[in-house]
Amino acid sequence: MPSLFDPITIGDIALSSRVVMAPLTRNRSPGAVPNTLNATYYEQRAGAGLIITEATPVSHQGQGYADVPGLYTKEALDGWRKVTDGVHKAGGKIVVQMWHVGRISHTSLQPNGGQPVAPSAIRAKAKTYILHEDGTGEFTDTSEPRALETGEIAGIVEDYRRAARAAVDAGFDGVEIHAANGYLIDQFLRSGSNQRTDAYGGSIENRTRFLFEVMDAVTAEIGAGRTGIRLSPVTPANDASDPDPQPLFDDVVKGLARYPLSYIHVIEGATGGDRNFQQEGSSFSFEALRSAYHQAGGKAAWMGNNGYDRALAIEAVESGRVDLVAFGKPFIANPDLVERLKQDAPLNTPDSNTFYGGGAKGYTDYPTLTQVAAE
Known part of the structure; x- marks a missing residue:
């Protein structure tokens, strides 16, 4: 029987345990360039x-929030090299989550102040984070997007390919393709944001076309073996919606089964909220989703995410329901989370006021168990 703390090899990546640090936007990379503070943060974890x-x-077109790092300039890649070197020196493994926000952006964040792009020209009922000239930041409504021309889509696929190569060259152990939470790939998947009439809209086969071109x-x-993917079949995050997500995402995972991927990362329920959330009154089964993947021949590790605590994570791995468990907010305040989970030790409480933007406070100053014992 596997344990949450047992090592596991996922694709080409050997891990020391099945506890995963989930992607966490922190808005602390001015100019889209990772810095020394970012390197310290990741090395601590x-x-x-x-x-x-x-x-x-x-x-740059894929940017949707101020002060998040990028994968598209030499300066950013040099910054990421410091991060990956630090994590590897500390004995860890790290992959980068590759992102294109699509319509979840603002003109002030886009090249030359242009409109964000999307499958269809439908404005999201969502917020993004921008900075003003005086350096202060705020959450504001997303801008009106424009629909991508069919001929533009191949160029975005190329952006993903180029970014994946740059990431590996910068020392990452692999990449995670962000196809969740109402961002560009998810926007193509869901009928609420995709009303195209070309080869990328309409049928499930057409709406999944962009995803599989990226894959x-x-x-x-x-x-x-160095590629993972993140999905969120029922989350309403960033105005994501589809009236019938089960056949859509069953088809997605069946298609993913043909790739010998590192892992499938699934957000169960509403991102950061109700694990039992069902969108638009539909009934969705995550057990059926996993079964569809395995019946199609999929062999990648299955990663569960959303609202896991120690007991639920241990049960999920031991039962075989998941192979890996991703923890988000607990890693913000507990750089030594794996050790705390092993010992069933108390967890530090994260300060939500310092989640987005700022400096070391609420970022690199949370104490470990060893530091607490030494006080």
Whole structure:
């Protein structure tokens, strides 16, 4: 019987445990360039079996929030090299979450102040985070997007391929393709945001086309064993909606089964909220989703995410329901979370006032068990 704390090899990546640090946007990379503070933050958390970085845009067009790091400039990649070197020196493994926000952006964040892009010109009922000239930040409504021309889509697929290569060259152990939470790939998948009439809209086959083009490009470039993907079948995050998500996401995972991926990362329920959330009154079964994947021949590790505590994580792994468990907020305040979970030790409480933006406070100053014992 596997344990939450047992080692596991996922694709081409060997992990020390099945405890994963989930991607956590922290808005502390001015100019989209990772810095020394970011490197310290990730190195502190290298005890995780796997670190998935904060979501990281594959291009300037893919940027949707102020002060998040990128994967598309030399300066950013040099910054990421300091992060990966630090994590590896501390004995950890780290993959980068590759991101294109699509319509969840603001004109002030886009190249030349242009409109964000989306499958269809439908404005999201959502917020994004911007900075003003005086350096203060605020959450504000997303801007009106424009619909991508069919001929533009291949260029975005190329952005993903190029970013995946750059990530591996910068020392990452692999990549996670962000296809969740109402961002660009998810926008193509869901009928609430995709009303196209070309080869990328309408049927499930057409709405999944962009996702599989990205998968083909990335896995061909760096290998499927270094590639994971994140899905959120029922979350309403960022105005994501679809009236019938079960057949859509069953089809998605059946298609993913043909790639020998590292892992499938699934957000169960509403992101950061109700684990039992069902969108638009539909009934969704995550057990059926996992079964559909395995029946199609899928062999990747299955990662559960959303509201896991120690007991639920241990039960989920021991029962075989998941192979890995991703923890988000607990890793913000507990850099030594794996050790705390092993010992069933008390957890530090995160300060929500310092989640987004700022400096070391609420970022790199949370104490470990060892530091507390020494006081």
